[in-house]
Each structure stands twice: as structure tokens, then as C-alpha cells.
Amino acid sequence: MEGLSFGPLSTLPSLVEELNPHRIAFLTNTTVERLWLEKAAEGIEEPIRIVIPDGEEYKSLETAVAIWKRLQEEGFTRKSLLIGLGGGVVTDIAGFVASTYMRGTLLGLVPTTLLAQVDAAIGGKTGVNFNGKNMIGTFYLPNFVLIAQETLSTLPEEEIRNGLGEVAKYALLDRNIYALTRNFEGINETLIKECALFKAEVVEKDLIEGGLRRMLNLGHTAGHAIEKLSGYRIKHGLAVSMGLMVASKVGEELYGFDSGKAEELLGRLGLPTGHPFRAKEILEEMRLDKKAWYGRITFVIPVEIGDVVVEEVDEAVLKRALEATRDDSGSCDCQKPRGSA
Numbered sequence: 001m002e003g004l005s006f007g008p009l010s011t012l013p014s015l016v017e018e019l020n021p022h023r024i025a026f027l028t029n030t031t032v033e034r035l036w037l038e039k040a041a042e043g044i045e046e047p048i049r050i051v052i053p054d055g056e057e058y059k060s061l062e063t064a065v066a067i068w069k070r071l072q073e074e075g076f077t078r079k080s081l082l083i084g085l086g087g088g089v090v091t092d093i094a095g096f097v098a099s100t101y102m103r104g105t106l107l108g109l110v111p112t113t114l115l116a117q118v119d120a121a122i123g124g125k126t127g128v129n130f131n132g133k134n135m136i137g138t139f140y141l142p143n144f145v146l147i148a149q150e151t152l153s154t155l156p157e158e159e160i161r162n163g164l165g166e167v168a169k170y171a172l173l174d175r176n177i178y179a180l181t182r183n184f185e186g187i188n189e190t191l192i193k194e195c196a197l198f199k200a201e202v203v204e205k206d207l208i209e210g211g212l213r214r215m216l217n218l219g220h221t222a223g224h225a226i227e228k229l230s231g232y233r234i235k236h237g238l239a240v241s242m243g244l245m246v247a248s249k250v251g252e253e254l255y256g257f258d259s260g261k262a263e264e265l266l267g268r269l270g271l272p273t274g275h276p277f278r279a280k281e282i283l284e285e286m287r288l289d290k291k292a293w294y295g296r297i298t299f300v301i302p303v304e305i306g307d308v309v310v311e312e313v314d315e316a317v318l319k320r321a322l323e324a325t326r327d328d329s330g331s332c333d334c335q336k337p338r339g340s341a
């Protein structure tokens with residue numbers, strides 16, 4: 001993908017200069033402002049600093065409105081550059097705002113979570129939640145994405161684990177990435193690069209999700225439903241992990257996929273394999289999924305490691321997979337409210 005680079009934060013000014021922007025604004029959140037904004041802004045002349053509260057609940061139209069207002073007050077134009085510095089919440093909103101403000105401004109993304117470095121900042125899906133995950137959004141490719149791994153040095157362990165949920169998705173989609181996770185001892189540069197490049201390659205072939213790109217939604221049909229049902233207390237990557245297990249059970253029933261392989265993979269990465277909800281609740285939410293183009297639930301189904309199909313699935317099959325993967329023991333750490341120990 002054009003514009004995808006791996007390097008230290010100190011390379012940001014040269015990426016910015018190439019675009020010759022009229023004005024420059026950083027969009028970040030309160031946490032990342034404190035940890036990384038000064039360093040990211042070094043060598044960039046008088047950037048505007050827009051800081052939003054931290055949390056998935058702020059990935060909203062209200063936040064977008066506040067940012068649009070601020071950009072207007074600052075005299076931002078179509079030749080101005082918005083730089084999203086943060087995790088997936090910030091990069092998703094930055095993309096959405098940049099794509100809609102004056103029908104499109106320059107956009108740069110500097111992802112600072114594992115999840116955003118391997119997934120959210122790549123591929124041009126932007127959006128906000130609106131009675132459901134990412135219900136309002138656009139496809140809008142950034143002018144650059146800078147993956148600066150130094151930013152992960154301040155990332156809490158639980159956020160690394162969150163990012164591993166998407167890494168596990170790639171491992172089921174791609175044999176090479178699966179092989180890299182075989183002796184997993186922690187996240188490393190190669191794994192991040194391979195995941196990012198895998199996604200970039202898929203998106204290059206199918207930006208607007210007409211076909212091939214739909215595979216990247218593996219684990220997300222149930223995952224998004226679980227995330228929403230939890231009131232966003234279950235983090236995206238962990239919800240995806242639970243969704244991967246549901247999809248794997250569907251694959252087992254329909255295609256003989258060995259769901260034990262998925263369970264092992266998730267175990268190796270320290271990810272949850274069970275979800276805490278009733279099948280009926282999840283099914284209701286899944287009917288609203290974006291892939292239900294004609295009103296029926298469509299699923300990305302693993303057939304074997306490195307191979308998936310995308311097709312409508314009978315609700316009885318889904319119900320069995322959801323029941324088989326339910327963990328109502330209360331032991332599931334994913335049920336803890338945000339911020340609790």
C-alpha cells in the first residue's frame with residue numbers, strides 16, 4: 001500500500017513536508033497526548049492540537065462534530081493535514097473527520113497501539129459507532145501511515161493482548177502468519193510487519209469490500225455483537241477473539257475445520273475462547289451486521305488454516321456454535337468493567 005512506512009517518530013516531519021500542507025493538526029486522546037504528542041510534534045511547525053477523551057464511547061458523531069467545529073475555527077482547508085495519533089479509536093475518527101470535512105482533507109495516521117498498527121490504521125475504513133459498531137463511516141485512504149514501534153513501549157500488557165485478537169485473525173487467514181505464531185513468545189517487529197503488509201495487500205485488491213476484503217471481518221460478526229452487548233467493556237480485540245472461536249465452530253460443523261487449532265492458537269496468545277452471552281442475544285445483534293446485505297446473516301467461515309469462505313449461515317448452525325462457545329462461569333476476565341483490576 002502506498003504511504004505505509006515503518007520507522008521512528010523522528011521520520012514524521014519528512015512525511016509531512018512531502019505533502020506541503022497549508023496547516024497541520026494533531027488529533028489524539030488524553031492518554032496519548034500525555035505520552036507521545038510532544039515527541040510526535042518535534043520538528044513540526046505550530047501544529048493545532050485537538051485532544052478528545054479516551055474511550056470507545058467517544059468514537060461518536062458528537063466527537064466528530066466537535067472536531068469539525070474546531071477545524072473550521074482554525075481555518076483548516078482541503079490542503080490542511082490532519083494527523084491521527086493514537087489507537088484505533090483515534091485513527092477511525094481521524095479518518096472519518098478528514099474524509100468528510102470539506103469533502104476531504106489530507107490525512108496521516110500514526111497508530112500507537114498494537115491493534116492499530118496491525119489493523120485499524122491500515123486500509124482506509126473510517127467510522128464512528130451509531131447504535132452499533134462503525135455504523136456511520138467512509139472508505140478513505142490516508143496519505144501516509146507511520147508505524148513507529150517505539151510508541152508500543154508505553155502500551156499496557158492488556159492492550160498488547162487486545163491487539164493480539166486481530167493478530168490471531170490474520171493467523172487463521174494466512175499460513176505464513178500462523179507459522180510465525182507457532183512459537184509465540186511475545187510480539188515482535190516481524191509479526192507486526194507481516195500482519196500490516198497482509199492487510200495492505202488485501203485492501204489494495206479490494207478497497208471497498210466488494211469481495212476479497214470481506215475475509216478481514218473474520219470473527220467480527222459475532223465479535224461486534226459481543227462488543228456492543230458488553231456496552232464496549234469487552235475490548236475490540238478480545239471480542240474478535242471470542243468471535244473467532246464462534247466462527248471456528250461454524251467452520252467445524254460446515255466444513256470439518258479443526259476448531260481445536262483455533263483454540264490452541266488463541267491459548268498460545270493468551271486470548272479468550274468463550275463469550276459470556278446467551279445465543280439469542282448475540283443472534284439478535286448479528287442480524288444488524290453490515291454484511292447482512294439482504295437481511296440474512298453472512299459469516300466468514302474458516303475451512304482450514306489460510307482459507308475461508310464467506311456465506312450465509314443458517315441460524316440453527318450459528319446457535320449451536322454460540323452455545324458451544326459460551327462461558328458463563330464468570331471467570332472470563334473480559335466481563336470486568338473498564339478500569340477495574
Ligand SMILES: NC(=O)c1ccc[n+]([C@@H]2O[C@H](COP(=O)([O-])OP(=O)(O)OC[C@H]3O[C@@H](n4cnc5c(N)ncnc54)[C@H](O)[C@@H]3O)[C@@H](O)[C@H]2O)c1
Nearest residue numbers: 031054087088089112113115116119120125151154155236
Ligand atoms: N478501521 C479499521 O480497519 C479497524 C480495524 C480494527 C479495529 N478498528 C477499531 O479500532 C478500535 C480499537 O482500537 P484500539 O484497540 O487501539 O483501542 P483504543 O484506541 O481505545 O486504544 C486502547 C487504549 O490504549 C491507549 N493507548 C493508545 N496508545 C497508547 C500508548 N502508546 N501507550 C499507552 N496507552 C496507549 C488508549 O488511550 C486507550 O486507552 C475499535 O473502535 C475498532 O472498531 C478499526
Ligand SMILES: O=C(O)C(=O)C[C@@H](O)[C@H](O)[C@H](O)COP(=O)(O)O
Nearest residue numbers: 119123125133134213216217220290
Ligand atoms: O479493514 C477491514 O476490512 C476489517 O474488517 C478490519 C476489522 O478488523 C475492523 O474491525 C473493521 O472496522 C470491521 O469492519 P466493519 O465494516 O464491520 O466495521
Ligand SMILES: [Zn+2]
Nearest residue numbers: 166220236240
Ligand atoms: Zn477488527
